[in-house]
Every structure is written in C-alpha cells, then in structure tokens.
Amino acid sequence: MNLAGKGRDLAADTRPWRDPSAEPFLRISALTKRFDDFTAVDAVSLDIFRGELFCLLGGSGCGKSTLLRMLAGFEEPTAGSIVLDGRPMQGVPPHRRPTNMMFQSYALFPHMKVERNIAYGLAREGVGRAEQAARVAEMLRLVKLERFATRKPHQLSGGQRQRVALARALVKRPKLLLLDEPLGALDKKLREETQFELIRIQETLGITFIVVTHDQDEAMTIATRIGVMHEGHIVQIGEPREIYETPVNRFVADFIGSVNLIEARVDAAAPDAMRVITDDLGPVIVPPMAGLRAGQQVWLALRPESIRLGRGPAPEPGRNHLQAVVEEVGYVGHASTYRLRAASGRLLVASSPNRLHDEDPITWDERVHASFAPAAVRVLTE
Amino acid sequence: MSAAPEPPAPRPRRWLPGPRWLVIAVPMAWLLLFFLVPFFVLGRISLSEPMIARPPYSPLWEVLADGTRVWLGNLENYRLLVEDTLYRNAYFSSIRIAAVSTVAALLIGYPMAYYIARAPEPRRTILLLLIILPFWTSFLLRVYAWIGFLQREGLINQALLGLGIIDAPLRMLNTDFAVYIGIVYTYLPFMILPLYANLVKLDEAFLEAAADLGAGPVTTFFTVTLPLSLPGIVAGCMLVFIPAIGEYVIPELLGASGTLMIGRVLWNEFFSANDWTMAAAVAVVMLFVVVAPIMWLQARIDRQGGGT
Numbered sequence: 284m285n286l287a288g289k290g291r292d293l294a295a296d297t298r299p300w301r302d303p304s305a306e307p308f309l310r311i312s313a314l315t316k317r318f319d320d321f322t323a324v325d326a327v328s329l330d331i332f333r334g335e336l337f338c339l340l341g342g343s344g345c346g347k348s349t350l351l352r353m354l355a356g357f358e359e360p361t362a363g364s365i366v367l368d369g370r371p372m373q374g375v376p377p378h379r380r381p382t383n384m385m386f387q388s389y390a391l392f393p394h395m396k397v398e399r400n401i402a403y404g405l406a407r408e409g410v411g412r413a414e415q416a417a418r419v420a421e422m423l424r425l426v427k428l429e430r431f432a433t434r435k436p437h438q439l440s441g442g443q444r445q446r447v448a449l450a451r452a453l454v455k456r457p458k459l460l461l462l463d464e465p466l467g468a469l470d471k472k473l474r475e476e477t478q479f480e481l482i483r484i485q486e487t488l489g490i491t492f493i494v495v496t497h498d499q500d501e502a503m504t505i506a507t508r509i510g511v512m513h514e515g516h517i518v519q520i521g522e523p524r525e526i527y528e529t530p531v532n533r534f535v536a537d538f539i540g541s542v543n544l545i546e547a548r549v550d551a552a553a554p555d556a557m558r559v560i561t562d563d564l565g566p567v568i569v570p571p572m573a574g575l576r577a578g579q580q581v582w583l584a585l586r587p588e589s590i591r592l593g594r595g596p597a598p599e600p601g602r603n604h605l606q607a608v609v610e611e612v613g614y615v616g617h618a619s620t621y622r623l624r625a626a627s628g629r630l631l632v633a634s635s636p637n638r639l640h641d642e643d644p645i646t647w648d649e650r651v652h653a654s655f656a657p658a659a660v661r662v663l664t665e
Numbered sequence: 666m667s668a669a670p671e672p673p674a675p676r677p678r679r680w681l682p683g684p685r686w687l688v689i690a691v692p693m694a695w696l697l698l699f700f701l702v703p704f705f706v707l708g709r710i711s712l713s714e715p716m717i718a719r720p721p722y723s724p725l726w727e728v729l730a731d732g733t734r735v736w737l738g739n740l741e742n743y744r745l746l747v748e749d750t751l752y753r754n755a756y757f758s759s760i761r762i763a764a765v766s767t768v769a770a771l772l773i774g775y776p777m778a779y780y781i782a783r784a785p786e787p788r789r790t791i792l793l794l795l796i797i798l799p800f801w802t803s804f805l806l807r808v809y810a811w812i813g814f815l816q817r818e819g820l821i822n823q824a825l826l827g828l829g830i831i832d833a834p835l836r837m838l839n840t841d842f843a844v845y846i847g848i849v850y851t852y853l854p855f856m857i858l859p860l861y862a863n864l865v866k867l868d869e870a871f872l873e874a875a876a877d878l879g880a881g882p883v884t885t886f887f888t889v890t891l892p893l894s895l896p897g898i899v900a901g902c903m904l905v906f907i908p909a910i911g912e913y914v915i916p917e918l919l920g921a922s923g924t925l926m927i928g929r930v931l932w933n934e935f936f937s938a939n940d941w942t943m944a945a946a947v948a949v950v951m952l953f954v955v956v957a958p959i960m961w962l963q964a965r966i967d968r969q970g971g972g973t
Contacts, residue, residue, distance in 0.1 A: 355873075355877055356876075357873055357876075376876070376881075377873070377876040377877050378875075378876045378877070378878075378879050378880055378881050379879075382877075383877055383878065384873075384874075384877045386870050386873070386874055388868070388870050390868065390870035390871050390873065390874035391874075392871060392874070392875075392889060392893075393893070394892045394893060403875070403878050403880075403888070404878035404879055407878055407879035407880050407884065408879055451878070452877075455878065455879070
C-alpha cells in the first residue's frame with residue numbers, strides 16, 4: 284500500500300463540507316432508533332465526506348454509541364437511512380458491510396495471538412496466506428508492534444492492546460472505520476500521545492474515521508469536524524473552531540470548554556453594535572445579530588480567555604468592562620484561572636496566560652478591571 | 666467417583682497448624698476417609714484369592730509355625746482381567762457407550778446451554794430451573810419412566826403406529842439404543858450446567874467483532890464461540906463420561922442382556938459370583954481407566970494457561 288500522504292491533501296487542504304456541491308461519502312438521513320419507548324437516536328441527519336475524521340461528541344446516554352452501532356449494522360434503525368458510498372445499508376448484516384469497528388473494550392480474541400487477531404478479517408475474505416502475512420506485518424509496522432506479533436492479548440499492556448485493536452480494524456482497508464471511545468481506556472498521558480498517533484494513521488491511510496467520544500479535548504484535537512449530540516439529537520455540526528467559538532446554544536457552549544453564561548434581555552439594536560441589559564453586569568455591548576426583538580431573552584456566552592484583567596487605568600473605550608474582586612486564583616502552568624466576583628455578586632471565570640502578569644501577578648482579594656471586546660461575546664437565543 | 670485430588674501448592678513450612686491448615690483439614694480428612702482408605706481396602710482385596718470364608722477372600726500373609734510371615738498376595742486377578750476377553754470387552758464396551766453418550770449429550774446440550782445463556786434474564790432463570798427440575802424426582806423413577814416410553818406397547822410405539830409411520834412396533838427397550846437414551850437423558854444437566862456457566866460469560870463484543878470483521882454466524886461460532894467455550898466443553902464431557910463409564914442401573918434396566926458394561930460385570934462378580942477379589946480388581950482398573958484421561962486433560966489445560 285502506498286503510505287505516502289495522499290490522504291493528507293484530502294484532510295487538510297480541501298474541506299468538502301464547505302463546498303455545497305460536494306458529494307458526501309456517507310449520508311445519514313433522518314435516522315431514528317427507538318428501544319421500547321425510549322428514543323436513543325432521534326431523526327439524525329448527517330453528511331460525512333471521504334477522508335474525514337469526524338467526531339461524535341456527547342455525554343453518556345446521548346445516543347452517540349447507538350448511532351455508531353447502526354452504522355456498523357449491530358442495531359437495525361427504526362426509521363431513516365444510511366447510504367455509504369452510494370450504497371444503501373438497509374438490511375445489510377454487519378459481516379457484509381464495508382465498515383470496520385474498533386470496540387471500546389477492544390474485543391481482542393483472547394485465544395488468538397496478535398497476528399492471528401489482525402489476520403482474522405483477512406482470512407474471512409479469503410485472502411491467501413502470503414498476502415495475509417504481508418498485510419499483517421504492514422499493520423504491525425504502522426502501529427509499531429512488530430515485536431509483539433506472537434503474544435496473546437493478555438500478555439500486552441492496555442496501550443498495546445489498543446493498537447492491536449486499531450490494526451485489526453484497519454487491516455481490511457474499510458471504507459469507513461468506526462471507533463467507539465478508542466482512547467477511553469488509556470491514562471491521560473498515553474491518551475494525548477495516542478491522539479496524534481491516530482491522526483497520523485488516519486492521514487497515512489486516508490480512510491474515513493468516525494470517532495465516538497465523550498472527551499471534548501480529544502474531539503477538538505483530532506477531529507476535522509465534530510457533531511455534538513444531546514438526547515438523541517445532533518445539536519451542532521462544525522469544525523472544532525466553529526463549535527468552540529460560535530456554539531449554537533447554551534448546551535454546546537457549556538459542553539465544549541468552560542464558559543460564562545449570562546442571562547440578558549435585548550435592549551436596542553444599533554447598526555454596528557447591539558446593547559443588551561443584564562441583571563448581573565448591567566448593559567453589555569454585543570455583536571449585531573439578525574432576528575432579535577427588543578426585550579427578547581438571550582444568553583451571553585463569554586469564554587474565560589476573552590476576559591482581560593488589569594489594575595487600571597480604565598480600559599480603552601469600546602470594550603465592555605466591570606470592576607471585580609479576585610476570589611480565587613488557580614495556577615495551571617501556562618495560564619492561571621481567576622474566579623472574579625462582580626459588584627452584583629455574580630461570579631465570572633477568567634483565564635489569562637501567566638507571562639502577561641509575570642512581573643507582578645494578580646493575586647487574591649485584589650480589585651481589578653475586567654474587560655472584554657463585544658466581538659468576544661456570543662449571543663445565544665436558546 | 667471423585668476426581669483425583671489436587672496436591673496443595675507448596676508453602677513455607679510452619680510448625681503450628683494455622684487456620685488455613687484447619688480449613689484444608691476438613692476436605693482432606695473427608696477425602697482420606699471416604700476415598701483413599703476404601704481405595705486401599707479395594708487394592709488389598711484385589712490381591713487375594715476368593716475363598717469360602719468371612720470375609721470371602723484369602724489373607725495376604727500366612728504366619729508359619731516358626732513365626733515367619735509368608736506373602737500370599739498375587740496379581741492373578743489382574744492377569745485374568747487382561748487375558749479374559751469378557752473383561753476386556755466390558756471395558757471397551759463401557760468406554761464406547763460412555764463416549765457415544767458423551768458426544769450425544771454434547772451435541773444436544775450445547776445448543777441448549779447456548780440458548781439459555783443468550784436468553785433475557787427472567788426467562789434464563791426459568792430455563793435453568795427446568796434443567797435442574799428432574800433432580801427433584803428419584804433417578805430410579807425417571808429411568809423406569811423411560812421403560813414406559815420405550816417398551817413394545819409404550820408411548821412412542823403407539824404414537825408412531827397411530828400416525829401410520831410404522832406398521833409394526835419397534836424394538837427399542839433392551840437395546841444399546843435405550844442405554845444411550847437413558848444415559849444422555851440422565852446426565853444431560855451435567856453437560857448443560859458447566860457449558861452454560863462458560864457461555865454466559867462470553868462477551869457479546871467478541872461475537873460482534875467477529876461479525877464486523879466479516880465472519881458469518883457459522884464461522885463466528887467455529888472460530889470464536891467454540892474455542893472460547895472449550896473449558897466448559899471439557900468440564901461437561903468429564904462430568905458425563907466419568908459416571909457413564911461406571912453406570913450400572915441404566916444398562917441393567919434399559920439395556921439388552923448382552924449389553925456389557927463394566928458396572929454390570931462388577932455387580933455380577935460381587936453379588937452373583939461372590940468373588941470379591943475379582944470385583945475389587947475390576948474397580949481398581951476402572952479407576953485408572955477413568956483417571957488417566959482426566960489427568961491428561963488437566964495437564965493440557967494447565968499448560969495452555971490463562972487463555973480465557
């Protein structure tokens with residue numbers, strides 16, 4: 284197999300989801316799965332393009348795993364359709380689908396050596412012995428497990444098992460690889476290393492990945508696009524930056540990263556800037572947004588890193604600012620997070636890089652100016 | 666018949682018996698009293714010759730007038746066992762009947778165990794209960810019940826005649842076939858229960874992984890389910906094979922007069938021929954016939970190590 288990065292161009296240079304005329308590789312339409320009276324997946328529609336590394340992100344019970352299992356064929360949808368590479372998947376059993384899955388528990392066959400585990404899928408296809416051996420060796424090289432070919436799964440560490448599971452799922456060169464919490468069982472440090480390993484492998488092979496995860500950092504790091512799921516629905520689909528910077532509602536804003544959510548009412552719309560009234564912070568200038576009525580209830584999402592702290596003089600005009608007292612300082616190495624108490628009693632979380640305050644760090648009980656640009660505020664209507 | 670006791674793992678020596686020793690002492694004493702001692706008594710009897718006396722076998726020592734002791738024991742009974750085709754045939758016939766019954770019980774029991782293991786929770790408990798239910802009635806009664814099914818005017822013949830499938834009643838009772846039926850019927854729960862215990866632990870993810878990698882249901886069964894259930898198969902087969910080899914009641918009640926099984930030979934030697942020494946030799950040899958394959962299997966499983 285040519286491992287030179289032809290997949291890289293697909294993933295990095297073209298973004299087919301931005302091109303309205305692009306044909307999706309996988310089209311999920313109004314897919315629904317009901318168990319008795321519980322709706323696990325509710326009319327989900329989703330287009331995924333060739334070479335993507337798409338993350339389904341959500342808390343437990345949001346339906347992300349059920350969606351993945353319907354793609355693999357383990358669950359039959361109650362309604363809706365899945366079309367993969369032009370072929371409807373309705374009624375196609377798992378063993379006839381051009382997809383492979385990496386299981387959360389890895390599900391490595393305990394009675395087979397690593398090489399037999401990896402070769403299992405090839406043997407089912409009727410691939411000859413010599414080719415099996417060659418492709419297994421290639422996969423072992425890809426996941427850097429050449430020395431462990433003759434071990435049994437129980438003789439491997441968790442990280443090694445994870446890589447065997449990945450190799451076993453990849454060896455058949457599936458059109459679509461489904462990964463159910465692929466890094467969930469690894470410890471934090473190994474997980475972070477493996478994230479980049481996963482990206483490298485995905486770009487090397489150019490196979491389309493769908494990854495289910497509950498870990499937003501993981502999704503942000505590895506995904507080309509993220510689909511945020513909540514209670515069986517896809518709430519928002521977008522590139523990591525879009526999801527982070529322009530969340531569509533309070534759930535997404537709160538789920539991805541940390542955020543200050545402030546209740547507000549629309550006061551008056553101006554051509555360049557819009558004003559809202561908040562109980563906690565008084566009037567706030569926010570970016571203009573179409574379709575709002577005066578007096579309408581909205582929420583302001585403000586990321587901690589958008590809040591700038593200073594001791595005065597008062598910040599430049601055009602920014603929102605307020606006086607606050609520092610209640611807590613949390614040092615996290617490259618940055619510090621501050622819990623600020625505004626005059627109204629409202630608590631705000633701010634964070635800033637430590638090198639900004641190297642000389643004379645802001646500390647407990649200090650009175651500070653907190654300011655943020657109108658453009659940093661995201662107005663949410665739901 | 667009990668399996669060979671495992672030697673306890675070596676442990677640092679202690680002078681005073683600790684609580685662990687006390688815990689082990691109870692089963693050890695039990696095995697010693699009810700297994701090892703009777704076994705040595707049997708061994709001792711098998712070395713004697715039958716005689717009209719009480720007990721009906723010769724002593725092993727004779728004390729001569731000058732006080733010297735003379736060894737009288739001999740291996741005559743064992744020589745006869747090897748040379749006489751009656752005994753050899755009985756052993757082979759027992760092994761054959763036990764083996765065929767074991768395979769039949771496995772073929773019937775495996776799908777049942779698999780189905781129970783995959784059944785949803787409330788139904789699973791009920792099915793397991795049904796498997797154990799026959800134990801609430803006497804074993805003898807249940808074997809007698811089979812006579813009612815199998816005999817000339819029995820239920821099966823009447824049903825088949827009534828349906829017009831056969832013209833004349835089939836001879837089923839007092840055949841080897843009836844013995845197989847009896848053994849498989851009686852020992853089926855001993856096959857199903859260990860298989861069930863194994864299969865219920867089988868992680869569904871393995872089956873899904875196999876399907877995901879392109880294995881149809883049949884291939885999945887032979888490449889994943891079956892190898893992973895091997896310990897259950899071995900346990901179930903031993904639990905059927907071992908008691909079936911020494912079975913006496915079932916061939917006596919259901920078998921033909923010509924159905925030769927070692928349990929029957931033993932009974933005859935003991936009670937009809939009143940030859941305790943020969944009966945003891947038959948029993949000792951039977952023990953080794955049964956224990957040898959168990960030891961071999963156990964060693965194999967130990968060598969494979971923690972595969973599952």
